[in-house]
Amino acid sequence: MAIVAQNSKFGTIGRPVFAWVVALIFFFPIFWLVFTSFKTDADAVKPEFLFFFTPTLDNYLNMTENYDYWRFATNSVITSVLATALALVVGVPAAYAMAFNPTKRTKDVLMWMLSTKMLPAAAVLYPMTFLAKSLGIYDTHFVIILVLTLVNLPIAIWMLFTYFKEIPKDIIEAGQMDGVNTWGEIKEILIPLAWGGIASTGLLTFIFCWNEAYWTVRLTTTEASTLSALIEGNRAPEGLFFGRLSAVSAAAVGPIIVLGWFCQKQLVQGLTFGAVK
Amino acid sequence: MSNRTLPRLLQAPAVILLLVWMIVPLGFTLFFSFIRYVLNSLNRPEWTSPSIDNWRGFGNYEYVLNAKDFWFAMQNSVFIVGSILFLTVILGVLIAVLINKAFPGQGIVRVLLISPFFIMPAVNAVLWINMILDPVLGLNGLAIDGINNVVASLQDAPLVGWFFSLWTKFEPISFRSSQNSAYAVIMMVTWQWTPFAVLIFMTSLQSEDEQQKEAAILDGASKWAMFRFLTLPHLGRPMAIVVMIQAIFHLSLYAEIEIVSRGNGNKNLPYLIGEFANNNIGAASATGIFAVILANIIAIFLLRMVGKTLME
Amino acid sequence: MGHIVLEDVVKRFGETEVIPPLNLTIEEGEFAVFVGPSGCGKSTLLRIIAGLEDTTAGKVIIDGQDVTEVSPSKRGLAMVFQSYALYPHMTVRKNIAFPMRMAGMSEDEQNTRIAAAAKSLNLTDYLDRKPGQLSGGQRQRVAIGRAIVREPSAFLFDEPLSNLDAALRVGMRLEISEMHKRLKTTMIYVTHDQVEAMTMADRIVVLQAGVIEQVGSPLDLYHTPQNIFVAGFIGSPKMNLIEGSEAAKFGAKTIGIRPEHISVATTPTNGAWKGTVGVAEHLGSDTFIHIHGVEGCDPLTVRAAGDVAVKHGDTVYLTPDAAVIHKFGDDGLRM
Helix, strand or coil, X not given: CHHHHCCHHHHHHHHHHHHHHHHHHHHHHHHHHHHHHCCCHHHHXXXXXXXXXXXXXXXXXXXXXXXXXXXXXXXXXXXXXXXXXXXXXXXXXXXXXXXXXXXXCHHHHHHHHHHHHCXXXXXXXXXXXXXXXXXXXXXXXXXXXXXXHHHHHHHXXXXXXXXXXXXXXXXXXXXXXXXXXXXXXXXXXXXXXXXXXXXXXXXXXXXXXXXXXXXXXXXXXXXXXXXXXXXXXXXXCCCCCHHHHXXXXXXXXXXXXXXXXXXXXXXXXXXXXXXXX | CHHHHHHHHCCXXXXXXXXXXXXXXXXXXXXXXXXXXXXXXXXXXXXXXXXXXXXXXXXXXXXXXXXXXXXXXXXXXXXXHHHHHHHHHHHHXXXXXXHHXXXXXHHHHHHHHHHHHHCCHHHHHHHHHHHHCCCCCCHHHHHHHHHXXXXXXXXXXXXCHHHHHCCCCCCCCCCCCCCXXXXXXXXXXXXXXXXXXXXXXXXXXXXXXXXXXXXXXXXXXXXXXXXXXXXXXXXXXXXXXXXXXXXXXXXCCCHHHHHHHCCCCCCCHHHHHHHHCCCEHHHHHHHHHHHHHHHHHHHHHHHHHHHHHHCC | CCCEEEEEEEEEECCEEEEEEEEEEECCCCEEEEECCCCCCHHHHHHHHHCCCCCCEEEEEECCEECCCCCHHXXXXXXXXXXXXXXXXXXXXXXXXXXXXXXXXXXXXXXXXXXXXXXXXXXXXXXXXXXHHCXXXXXXXXXXXXXXXXXXXXXXXXXXXXXXXXXXXXXXXXXXXXXXXXXXXXXXXXXXXXXXXXXXXXXXXXXXXXXXXXXXXHHHHHHCCCEHHHHHHCCCCCCEEEECHHHHXXXXXXXXXXXXXXXXXXXXXXXXXXXXXXXXXXXXXXXXXXXXXXXXXXXXXXEEECCCCCCCCCEEEEEECHHHCEEXXXXXXXX
16 A cells, blocks of 8 residues: 555656566566477476577477467357357347337346356356257357357447447437438448447457357367367476477467457456446 | 337347347256256166156255365355455555556556456466476476575585575475465466456546545645545445456356366366266256356346446 | 428326327428427427327327328438537538438439538538537538438427527527528427527427427517416516515416516605615616515516616616506416
8 A cells, every 4th residue: 555655756766667567577477478489398498598598480380280270270260250240240239229229128138138148157068068969069160159159249238338328319310310221320320430339349259259268168179179279278288398388379369469458448348347437 | 119119129139149048058957957867877877868757856956065075166166266356456456556647658567467368268377387387397496496506505605504504495386286276276367367457447547536636635635545535435336346247257267277287176166067067967057056046146246236337 | 391280199208297198280381499498398399290209199290191100211301409410420511411312312413402501501611521620500500401401391400509609509590590481491499598489480389397388479478478487488587477465456366577567766656666676787788677675576677778877775666567467367377
């Protein structure tokens, strides 16, 4: 608590220094992951090469050979992109309906949607496996896309809803007076106006899909496995492959961290369901 | 009115999808939790297919409640979630207050700080348990090794050597061992979720009433008093939301526990369900229903809180 | 074109009835103003005509056709909103073109109409700007332009001037009035400002709590208000409403006398009311004197000539013009 009680000298010099130290500590593990990824597997566990070593790109160049990285990455991209698209296709009309044509039950519907998000995945683990296997969709892109869509739909709808609520109702009504039909309202007015909000919802949904680690591991074996499953499958190398494991891990999280930097502000709105602004 | 029917119907696909998603698997779980259902049984092959004939009533629930692992998993769930919440909220408030005021490089500090949040859980666990916490090859092991080497070299030194000879060798902590694996999970999840708390508290701090603070300065309030009586109450709601949302997420932790110790000495409810589900589907389902009840208790509080603000 | 009838229209929001059964006819080419205090249901009524709000019961008939169940876009009406409701992502040109594009009008026709509307509204130089780059008055012109180009059977205005500053408001008021004279299209205009109502309307509809208190021309309402509410609402400064023994002298529960119908003297006059000046507001052309101490009405307002020299604390003697005293009975209605 001393932080706020300090005098102004702390404020001008101490605060930035302290803040930078904290930030670097938090970033260090990520830095270390990337740093290690440029070491050979042998160098990575030698104390004498802890900080000084001959960097190599081999770990990245051999990702396909070592881990079949691109197959898993392709699966991640396919499932995340399509699940995000599907969540938006279903979510935008739903959020539009609730934001601009509310009924007495709209609030309850929204709350209920959120409550499905709180259903613990493990509780329906076996039924889902069972259903997927009986329907012949186990270990397919289809089931992963479906589950990712459903898991993320409530948050997507909430985010879209909070963005849509900020559009003045007058503008939608002006559109109605000007002769647009329902489809026109969405296409001509809503989407162009809420484009930023829809994009950040999509970005955040994509990140959540990409990082999903429960269903993607449990509903796949080989064909549709994503990067989460790849990493989890190589979880405990006992020090043998630190270099190559670091490289494939960095390749799995790198793009997402960069995407995350772009939507950190929307993250708050999305994850708190708009309750903190 | 007729012309509003179509727009209202547009929410139907989402509602139907989520309704099916909620009811169908949960219905199966509920059904399985009341029957004897195992995947492999040489003695009782009739139990290997889900059938109403294998009705067991609350037998699975009794079985689960009497299982030592269940109570251990419950306790462990509470221990892990509670510790993470405590650490993230405290660290979150401190860091948010620290970086809230403008200073050189604030933007970069924000970006660095938020980064852990976007790491996928599997990578988080692999990174921490191997590259950082491994007792031999991770930074943990290397650091202890380094200290031991320094001490060893000082033991031969003149004058002070006798002092360092009294030192015993440091032993690195093994986080894969059963007692410590929960700490590893707490550490890595706290690292990942503190940024989330920071981000939310910062957002909230930005909406703090500046005029109120100016009035407090005129009233002669100290900085500590301002923090205690203005800032902390202002953060009350975001804190509650951070706690609730994290509780929901962390109650279903799985990848981290799997990767750190494969559940050895460190099971939570989802992990236990996964273990049961290797064979005893009835018990797994009953445990699942307990998990649903637990999540619902927390969810009710969260929904109330979120609902109040959002719908105005 | 532009004949609008409301037949037994009822509107409820849940349990609360905002508009009890209401009947109203708006004649073709008429400039009708709905006026009343906020929350009186005037905007709801306008939105019911527009189709943006559904009726709980009753019918809306436009040009002989029952449009109660017809969507807003098919009623052939145009609306100008208080917030202007321009599409922020489109240029002025596209905003104005939007209703025509939705109606599938040819590009040439669209351009001709846009040019004509822009010319009459002084918007020609701004056609390629976005609404965010325009002033409030310009935005309002764009909103009007968007309404005009459709050649609607009636224009609906929902408090269109209340977001403008006072000077601009007077100018726009004149422009809209002139537009009506030129187009001769039915206009329905909602406002809470009785000055706007008096200056613009052919016919004023005074509403309170969803009920029509009186319908008539501005001067009708001024000279023969049907009840105390209309008497107090129309006219500025407000009519003085006096109760008690003074009213009883006229055989009424309440008497109303407009500030301009009271003469002021500083010397005692026979039968006059005596009072003390509280505040005298000198406007130059007129003086509004607020007087305390007159029984049954405190303060009493008098509108006197601009050069009357009274100040705070002066004793004055007031003589009402008996010919224009309005008498209201126990039920609040005109006697």
